Amino acid sequence: MAPxxxxxxxxxxxxIVRDGDADRAVSVGFTAPDKQKHLFALYAFHIETLRVRDLVSQPLPGEIRLQWWRDRLTSADDIEEAAQGSPVALALISTVRAFDLPVDAFDRYLEARLFDLYNDPMPSRTEFEAYAGETFSTLMMLAAMVLDRDSAPSVATAAGHAGVAETAVWALRHEAQHRHRNQIYVPGDMLSALGTTPAEWLAGEDKARPVREATRALAREHTTNVSTRWAEIPRSLRPVFLPALLAASTLGDETKPVGPFKRLWTYWRLMRR
Incomplete structure (x- = not known):
């Protein structure tokens, strides 16, 4: 196809990324210039799949859309034909093929995204961490493979922790939206341990407050695990973790937008450590 x-x-x-995820958009600026467009392709895919629930009124159309992405990534067609007119698919397929990214990782990511289409409760912390691992953590690992394929395996554990932390903050940040849809991302065993029923959580009653604090504690626990490994993370891969660590810094005030100065200053300090 034409360049x-x-x-x-x-x-x-x-x-798409600059409009929909400023934290990741700015983090890309800390990477090698020749890798930046590929990160934007990955992050645009993340945004597009994350908002499938916003675009459908029933689960089935959402499942069809997620399957469409699977079909694009597994297609053996010429890149332009495989993309079927989608610029995000075109860029993503190009990136996947250029860096030989594992298609099965995308498949697991898309499988996990099926949870977003339904109102089934999150059963337990184990399932929550698995969901985070297949979505946010997988995104981080794919980005790491683009930036430094040889070093990427060394940050798998850190990506696992960072993904859970970011998912916990994301769940808190979008609590009102999820409640409006009757979605529960908070682990069921956490609700039970705190004496809160799913109905009470959805109602946003006083019993929801300790659940929020427990979710914040979960995020802090995993953030600490990333921080203790920070010195071991190659500088070339640190930008992958910046959005998760920035998100964790908002705990207690998750819904307040992060200003551009705080974002840049936080990233600069983390990259200098």
């Missing part, structure tokens, strides 16, 4: 067509696809991915 300008692929360049336009990557530019569209960058636009």
């Amino acid at each position: 300008e067509g692929l360049a336009a696809a990557y530019a569209e991915c960058e636009r």
